[in-house]
Amino acid sequence: MxxxxxxxxxxxxxxxxxxxxxxxxxxxxxxxxxxxxxxxxxxxxxxxxxxxxxxxxxxxxxxxxxxxxxxxxxxxxxxxxxxxxxxxxxxxxxxxxxxxxxxxxxxxxxxxxxxxxxxxxxxxxxxxxxxxxxxxxxxxxxxxxxxxxxxxxxxxxxxxxxxxxxxxxxxxxxxxxxxxxIALTPAPPRRDRPPQVLFLGVLVERKNPLGLLRAWARVERPPGARLRLAGDGPLRPAVEALVAELGLADSVELLGWVDAERSARLLEETDILVLPSYFEGQPLALIEGMARGVALVSTHVGGIPDLIENGVSGLLVPPGDDDALAAALAPLLADGELRRRLGDAAYEHARQEFxxxxxxxxxxxxxxxxxxxxxxxxxxxxx
Structure with missing residues (x-):
């Protein structure tokens, strides 16, 4: 029962x-x-x-x-x-x-x-x-x-x-x-490689995966950079169609729904975690990213500003602003030291508060x- x-x-x-x-x-x-x-x-x-x-x-x-x-x-x-x-x-x-x-x-x-x-x-x-x-x-x-x-x-x-x-x-x-x-463990070391970007959540309008794809198409990406979308939901057909329409198949991977064990492995392999939602409470995906020292990009909505101090432990953009999202992603994709600095600050914030x-x-x-x-x-x- x-x-x-x-x-x-x-x-x-x-x-x-x-x-x-x-x-x-x-x-x-x-x-x-x-x-x-x-x-x-x-x-x-x-x-x-x-x-x-x-x-x-x-x-x-x-x-x-x-x-x-x-x-x-x-x-x-x-x-x-x-x-x-x-x-x-x-x-x-x-x-x-x-x-x-x-x-x-x-x-x-x-x-x-x-x-x-x-x-x-x-x-x-x-x-x-x-x-x-x-x-x-x-x-x-x-x-x-x-x-x-x-x-x-x-x-x-x-x-x-x-x-x-x-x-x-x-x-x-x-x-x-x-x-x-979240239960904290030592943050995994970040490897010197093309940046790996992750979206982790249900594919619904509230999470704005389509806006993320539009921003990804506009940003200059270093060779080998990849965006992985881990999640499923009613927007899956629209996501697949937009990937094809924008010619992103070579840099975007749709993983479908992943369980907790696979989610943890993905976060350990990730350099930038992006959650461009219109509404959120206090998303566990961001806290899980913080607990692994991942650089965060999200929106200034709900309880997210209590998680991320803009420019210190991550980057915040207005919801629904594809250009602002692309502008936030660009320096993180280009600068490994910036990713490490923001990720370290996010980990320390998680250690103290979450x-x-x-x-x-x-x-x-x-x-x-x-x-x-x-x-x-x-x-x-x-x-």
Missing amino acids: FSIPGERRGRRGDRTASGGRVSRPRVLWIGTSARGGMYGYVVAMRATPLFTRWRVGWIATHDDGSAGRRLGLFASGMARFVGQCLTARPQVVHIHSSAYGSFARKGVLLWLSSLIFRLPTVLHLHAGEFLDFYRRCPAGVRPLVRATLARADRVVTLSPHLSADVTAIAPTARVLAVRNG NIEHTWHQLDALYRELAPHVRGLEPLEAV
């Missing part, structure tokens, strides 16, 4: 996302198993002590399937959620949400958890475009959005910038910024605040 997709359940009891069998989870996580940053967050956090300390259970209410499959998954997930709230009575319900349809679905679960079952409930927003979503809502829907944010015992965002957006929408919401984190140890300790402290009477928790060591 609580298995991460791909894990098997035993005949008795449920399994936490870390694999241990439990009958009564202390914390129940609700979210998506669709490929992308939100599920990547779940995968990263399940490897920390948080999941075992709090016996975290997991229910997926959304995935990459067809509309009919997603509807069925939400219905079955809601049934399991109600069953666990009635029988297991978790100490905390932690709901992971984006914007638009995701917020509508998760809002239903939040009201059930908080109002009907009277359980402490965390709403974890992974959406960089949440303020834009709110502004696009019909006037009659906005009060419900505000009430949902205020109803949560805590609204968790990925950065102070996004916390300010939520507070502007719902001043009475209790907001906490908890940065994404260590996953800090992330799970913050969530542990939040759970202790919301469920102060839980027994049997081992004392924490300081990070």
Whole structure:
């Protein structure tokens, strides 16, 4: 019932996302198993002590399937959620949400958890475009959005910038910024070779892979430089068509979707990581690049400015500006020393601010605040 997709359940009891069998989870996580940053967050956090300390259970209410499959998954997930709230009575319900349809679905679960079952409930927003979503809502829907944010015992965002957006929408919401984190390892050495550029993400309009291709076509590239797009999605046919139209087949490689292991290998081989999104929360792809000392190019949107200091730990451009993106790529492609300097600064920033140890300790402290009477928790060591 609580298995991460791909894990098997035993005949008795449920399994936490870390694999241990439990009958009564202390914390129940609700979210998506669709490929992308939100599920990547779940995968990263399940490897920390948080999941075992709090016996975290997991229910997926959304995935990459067809509309009919997603509807069925939400219905079955809601049934399991109600069953666990009635029988297991978790100490905390932690709901992971984006914007638009995701917020509508998760809002239903939040009201059930908080109002009907009277359980402490965390709403974890992974959406960089949440303020834009709110502004696009019909006037009659906005009060419900505000009430949902205020109803949560805590609204968790990925950065102070996004916390300010939520507070502007719902001043009475209790907001906490908890940065994404990653397990740090020594940054791999950069080799003296033609620069390798990587886009890592879903091929959707929000990530702007077409703008990246247009910028790549305009920039002067040293011999042997390559752009690799690791990801799949609804824009894949348009990406393939634009590669052909712009004559980029000799310098652009479409890798399709890659798993976490392949993603890590690609980042270790990469000199420049580019994410030209229109909207973002705090993308794990950039943090993973920082943790490997990769030079970063991205856009000044959402929580990205909290990750990248322009000109110091990476380069930021306005969203949708192909010329500015090309102008940012040009010096990085030409200057290996600039790539190394920006990559080293990004790694140091990740070491100080985005260590996953800090992330799970913050969530542990939040759970202790919301469920102060839980027994049997081992004392924490300081990070």
